[in-house]
Amino acid sequence: MSTNVRVRFAPSPTGFLHIGSLRTALFDYLIARTLGGKLILRIEDTDKKRQMEGAVEGLINILAWAGIKFDEGPGYLRAVDNDTQADINKDVGEFGPYIQSQRLGIYKEHSQALLKKGGAYRCFCSPARLEEMRAEQQAQKMPPRYDRACRDLSERQIAKKIADGEIFVLRQKMPLSGEIIAHDELRGDIKFAARDLEDQVLIKSDGMPTYQFASVVDDHLMEISHVLRGEEWISSFPKNILLYQGFGWRPPKFIHLTLTLNKAGGKLSKRQGDVAVEDFRAMGYLPEALLNFCVLQGWHPSASAKAPADKKDEILSLDQMIEYFDYQDMGTSSAIFEIEKLDYFNGYYIRQKSVEALTKLCLPFLGENLKLTKDSRKQSEDYIKKVIALEQERLKKLSAIGELTEFMFTDDLRYEPKLLVWKKLTLEQVKENLQTVFELLEKISATDWTRSSIETALIGYIEAKQMKAGDYLWPLRAALTGRQSSSGPFEVAEVLGKEESLKRINVAIKKI
Numbered sequence: 001m002s003t004n005v006r007v008r009f010a011p012s013p014t015g016f017l018h019i020g021s022l023r024t025a026l027f028d029y030l031i032a033r034t035l036g037g038k039l040i041l042r043i044e045d046t047d048k049k050r051q052m053e054g055a056v057e058g059l060i061n062i063l064a065w066a067g068i069k070f071d072e073g074p075g076y077l078r079a080v081d082n083d084t085q086a087d088i089n090k091d092v093g094e095f096g097p098y099i100q101s102q103r104l105g106i107y108k109e110h111s112q113a114l115l116k117k118g119g120a121y122r123c124f125c126s127p128a129r130l131e132e133m134r135a136e137q138q139a140q141k142m143p144p145r146y147d148r149a150c151r152d153l154s155e156r157q158i159a160k161k162i163a164d165g166e167i168f169v170l171r172q173k174m175p176l177s178g179e180i181i182a183h184d185e186l187r188g189d190i191k192f193a194a195r196d197l198e199d200q201v202l203i204k205s206d207g208m209p210t211y212q213f214a215s216v217v218d219d220h221l222m223e224i225s226h227v228l229r230g231e232e233w234i235s236s237f238p239k240n241i242l243l244y245q246g247f248g249w250r251p252p253k254f255i256h257l258t259l260t261l262n263k264a265g266g267k268l269s270k271r272q273g274d275v276a277v278e279d280f281r282a283m284g285y286l287p288e289a290l291l292n293f294c295v296l297q298g299w300h301p302s303a304s305a306k307a308p309a310d311k312k313d314e315i316l317s318l319d320q321m322i323e324y325f326d327y328q329d330m331g332t333s334s335a336i337f338e339i340e341k342l343d344y345f346n347g348y349y350i351r352q353k354s355v356e357a358l359t360k361l362c363l364p365f366l367g368e369n370l371k372l373t374k375d376s377r378k379q380s381e382d383y384i385k386k387v388i389a390l391e392q393e394r395l396k397k398l399s400a401i402g403e404l405t406e407f408m409f410t411d412d413l414r415y416e417p418k419l420l421v422w423k424k425l426t427l428e429q430v431k432e433n434l435q436t437v438f439e440l441l442e443k444i445s446a447t448d449w450t451r452s453s454i455e456t457a458l459i460g461y462i463e464a465k466q467m468k469a470g471d472y473l474w475p476l477r478a479a480l481t482g483r484q485s486s487s488g489p490f491e492v493a494e495v496l497g498k499e500e501s502l503k504r505i506n507v508a509i510k511k512i
């Protein structure tokens with residue numbers, strides 16, 4: 001396997017990680033791992049407007065939480081390895097700095113080299129002139145595009161403008177005719193007519209590079225072999241290829257990922273709700289579920305020759321993804337974001353957790369419930385663990401655990417007496433049945449208070465008397481939980497304990 005495979009994830013630190021970016025990072029990771037290469041984190045922060053304090057650290061933290069491990073990148077990567085002695089100012093890797101705002105000298109040097117080679121030119125057009133030009137183009141129903149007014153300025157004209165202190169940008173000099181063929185690993189050759197390409201800005205008037213310039217320079221200098229990015233970049237793809245040619249560099253392999261769309265077929269944006277991985281974490285989604293969800297947005301194990309033929313359930317651990325994934329099997333049709341599917345995966349991974357691990361994960365979501373009781377037993381770790389185990393099967397999101405288990409903590413269960421009524425029973429019959437249940441359960445000793453002894457006592461009675469199970473078990477379950485739906489009465493009674501269970505049955509009897 002080639003060791004020259006180097007894949008980069010190059011996010012802009014906007015203050016949160018979009019779920020679509022997590023998908024890109026995951027595919028970057030899978031390409032690097034499956035091809036025996038390295039994964040590099042590069043921060044694209046040259047757009048000052050979009051920057052936020054602490055955003056880089058936040059980005060690295062959430063990626064680490066999600067389980068994406070980088071081989072190279074900013075020194076802060078050391079901090080997430082729990083190494084408290086780590087020097088977070090020292091890059092991880094030899095190709096740094098990995099933060100673009102720390103590479104401005106590199107861009108300057110390369111832009112001057114490109115200027116000398118004739119691949120770029122200075123444009124002195126003022127924003128006002130460009131605005132006027134655009135308005136005119138719009139009026140004539142022409143595509144808005146720079147009219148190349150500065151493309152053929154003479155050396156003397158340029159020198160004079162610079163001497164006069166006129167500010168300028170650097171623009172890429174596109175060929176005027178012909179065809180550019182850009183090769184995408186999934187889509188094959190894509191042809192573009194040179195006449196459709198704008199002389200795009202490479203360096204802004206403040207000296208900052210645009211994405212188009214910085215990413216090409218960095219991908220080359222960081223010896224990136226595979227560039228995976230969203231399909232919104234296909235329109236600038238030929239310009240990137242021309243830039244590589246202008247420098248005399250060999251371009252990396254490009255893979256353009258399809259967009260993830262919402263169900264209505266539109267773009268997934270922050271405005272429509274939760275798209276930030278940070279939000280999903282806060283709602284109690286597990287990283288395993290998010291990664292499993294993301295990998296299916298653009299790839300499927302059924303396309304893999306390496307996945308077992310019966311791999312239809314779509315449940316994939318990160319190790320299985322690495323085993324089965326091949327970027328050449330990735331699809332090119334858009335993926336749809338189905339939250340129900342994410343919930344399904346989350347429920348699955350919650351069920352896979354040990355009770356200990358799940359309890360730890362649930363604790364931050366249980367705080368309010370613990371305040372509902374004065375009983376120290378109900379606040380003990382052992383009790384909490386049993387309560388979590390009771391709900392593990394039904395739990396879809398960690399954040400739901402509070403609501404789901406409230407009844408297990410409260411000292412004051414509130415519900416209407418009619419909740420206790422099963423089918424056609426009268427309240428009087430319910431009361432009698434609860435009294436019978438109370439007497440039967442009272443006979444079980446506290447040390448023998450288990451799910452099965454409770455079940456044996458009650459079912460034994462019901463069968464001997466040839467009664468209907470629901471006539472006793474519904475009122476009991478409702479009395480113990482105060483809820484329309486919950487786990488079964490035997491499990492709940494076991495966890496509540498004898499004293500609390502009898503107390504709740506008594507309260508129910510008195511309610512009638």
Ligand code: GLU
Binds near residue numbers: 228
């Ligand atoms: N900074 C770009 C973005 O966040 C990266 C695109 C790329 O991977 O080249 O969209």
